[in-house]
Amino acid sequence: AQSVTQLDSQVPVFEEAPVELRCNYSSSVSVYLFWYVQYPNQGLQLLLKYLSGSTLVKGINGFEAEFNKSQTSFHLRKPSVHISDTAEYFCAVSGRGSTLGRLYFGRGTQLTVWP
Amino acid sequence: NAGVTQTPKFQVLKTGQSMTLQCAQDMNHNSMYWYRQDPGMGLRLIYYSASEGTTDKGEVPNGYNVSRLNKREFSLRLESAAPSQTSVYFCASRAPGTSGYNEQFFGPGTRLTVL
Numbered sequence: 267a268q269s270v271t272q273l274d275s276q277v278p279v280f281e282e283a284p285v286e287l288r289c290n291y292s293s294s295v296s297v298y299l300f301w302y303v304q305y306p307n308q309g310l311q312l313l314l315k316y317l318s319g320s321t322l323v324k325g326i327n328g329f330e331a332e333f334n335k336s337q338t339s340f341h342l343r344k345p346s347v348h349i350s351d352t353a354e355y356f357c358a359v360s361g362r363g364s365t366l367g368r369l370y371f372g373r374g375t376q377l378t379v380w381p
Numbered sequence: 382n383a384g385v386t387q388t389p390k391f392q393v394l395k396t397g398q399s400m401t402l403q404c405a406q407d408m409n410h411n412s413m414y415w416y417r418q419d420p421g422m423g424l425r426l427i428y429y430s431a432s433e434g435t436t437d438k439g440e441v442p443n444g445y446n447v448s449r450l451n452k453r454e455f456s457l458r459l460e461s462a463a464p465s466q467t468s469v470y471f472c473a474s475r476a477p478g479t480s481g482y483n484e485q486f487f488g489p490g491t492r493l494t495v496l
Contacts, residue, residue, distance in 0.1 A: 309487040309488055
């Protein structure tokens with residue numbers, strides 16, 4: 267099985283500052299990694315995903331994440347945040363070759379961007 | 382395409398009442414999932430259906446039943462609601478995977494309060 271740890275439950279930042287949301291995973295098999303975003307009172311939306319190849323993955327809204335196999339991490343970054351980035355962010359992992367398609371989620375990080 | 386739809390959006394129940402949460406997807410996906418989201422807990426899998434006619438338990442199945450009515454629809458039933466089932470419930474469906482790639486699409490959620 268897999269598990270995900272999001273190290274920060276809340277991250278407050280000022281507008282236009284850079285941000286990093288941390289994610290570490292544990293798995294006995296190779297994995298696919300995902301970041302989802304949840305805006306207030308909405309469902310989850312895929313932000314970006316790592317399947318294979320380049321370890322730096324670019325997603326929507328200017329976000330990017332870097333897969334580090336040796337550190338089992340998949341941290342999410344944005345060089346300059348906007349107030350509209352205020353949301354909850356979830357890191358998730360799935361085992362490669364999983365025919366059942368199960369995703370294992372972290373507990374989430376609430377990003378709050380202040381003016 | 383509507384994607385994944387859920388009804389109702391909000392529901393208040395009294396302890397012991399029963400209800401069914403409905404979910405439908407129009408993306409011709411095989412796999413469907415029910416999650417609950419509680420503050421600080423992330424998303425936890427209740428039940429899933431890898432394909433029409435099959436269902437399996439996830440992490441937190443106690444107190445719930447599911448029905449995969451057809452390929453489009455996957456319902457979640459609470460037979461005797463308890464206050465511990467107060468939560469936000471999300472339905473998701475999975476895009477067909479190649480080489481095990483798993484992306485899930487989420488509905489907008491149902492906010493359930495059990496008094």
